[in-house]
Amino acid sequence: MCQLLGMNCNTPTDIVFSFEGFRLRGGLTDSHADGFGIAFFEGKGVRLYHDDKPSASSPVADLIKTYQIKSENVIAHIRKATQGEVNLANTHPFVRELWGEYWVFAHNGNLRDFHPAIGEFYRPVGNTDSERAFCFILEQLRQRFTEKPAESVLMQHIACLVKEIRAHGLFNLLMSNGDLMFAHASTLLHYIVRKAPFGEAVLLDDDINIDFAAVTTPNDRVAVIATLPLTTNECWQQIAVNELVCLREGEVVFSDAPEPKQFMSIDEGLCIARSVGAAGACD
Numbered sequence: 001m002c003q004l005l006g007m008n009c010n011t012p013t014d015i016v017f018s019f020e021g022f023r024l025r026g027g028l029t030d031s032h033a034d035g036f037g038i039a040f041f042e043g044k045g046v047r048l049y050h051d052d053k054p055s056a057s058s059p060v061a062d063l064i065k066t067y068q069i070k071s072e073n074v075i076a077h078i079r080k081a082t083q084g085e086v087n088l089a090n091t092h093p094f095v096r097e098l099w100g101e102y103w104v105f106a107h108n109g110n111l112r113d114f115h116p117a118i119g120e121f122y123r124p125v126g127n128t129d130s131e132r133a134f135c136f137i138l139e140q141l142r143q144r145f146t147e148k149p150a151e152s153v154l155m156q157h158i159a160c161l162v163k164e165i166r167a168h169g170l171f172n173l174l175m176s177n178g179d180l181m182f183a184h185a186s187t188l189l190h191y192i193v194r195k196a197p198f199g200e201a202v203l204l205d206d207d208i209n210i211d212f213a214a215v216t217t218p219n220d221r222v223a224v225i226a227t228l229p230l231t232t233n234e235c236w237q238q239i240a241v242n243e244l245v246c247l248r249e250g251e252v253v254f255s256d257a258p259e260p261k262q263f264m265s266i267d268e269g270l271c272i273a274r275s276v277g278a279a280g281a282c283d
Helices: 016-023 059-067 129-144 151-166 266-275
Strands: 003-014 036-042 045-051 070-078 094-098 101-111 169-176 180-185 190-195 200-202 209-211 221-226 243-248 251-256
Touching (some): 003 016, 003 101, 003 169, 003 180, 016 059, 016 070, 036 059, 045 059, 070 169, 094 129, 101 129, 129 151, 129 169, 151 169, 151 243, 221 251
Antiparallel strands (some): 003 070, 036 045, 094 101, 101 169, 190 221
């Protein structure tokens, strides 16, 4: 199963601590060795880094650690290929323009028989189901709204599009325009909101810890989203099955989920992921 990592916060923040644990899942602590990518919003611009080699040993990933780029919205992806060859064109995150803004998208899952009509404005460059889904979402939004709609309308319309796409299979996603961060879980997606009083965190995948109190201010609020929790000593919340949440400035501002909410165990989620193309078999 591919791995997703996102960050949404109220002040520019570096993601080095979370990324150091996350990148090791790309070929070292897990088997996702088909490339990785990370996108940082800076104002209206986006810094985008891709490599079709495993992130655990990638010089591009080393570069991210060296730069310590600060951003309010970040999306990263470690790929375990299910559809499409292993190459840069198929490496997430994908970026497109809509309403004069960059939108960034990454997907974990597998969509069966998902072949929407070729769009007028958005077409995939590679041949993944993920990029097809992203282009479909943006195409539908642009066809429906020539100008950016009110935020509440936008959220509801994205929720409808997500429901349509997830009927085709596993659809865990992160998507952002540099202000809002959308996260949808078909199976496994977790998040944590760090705010004052800040404490110490210990990575699950590496022997690294950090005292956030020493590198933050009392007003900082940072939400981190990941397929699986990245730390051992913090309380991560799980996004419910088929729930879409939207975050702004490090807090959830919108949620759309079937009631009653259902939550999948990590073992169940990983078993489903294996059944749609990841290595290994279910226990």
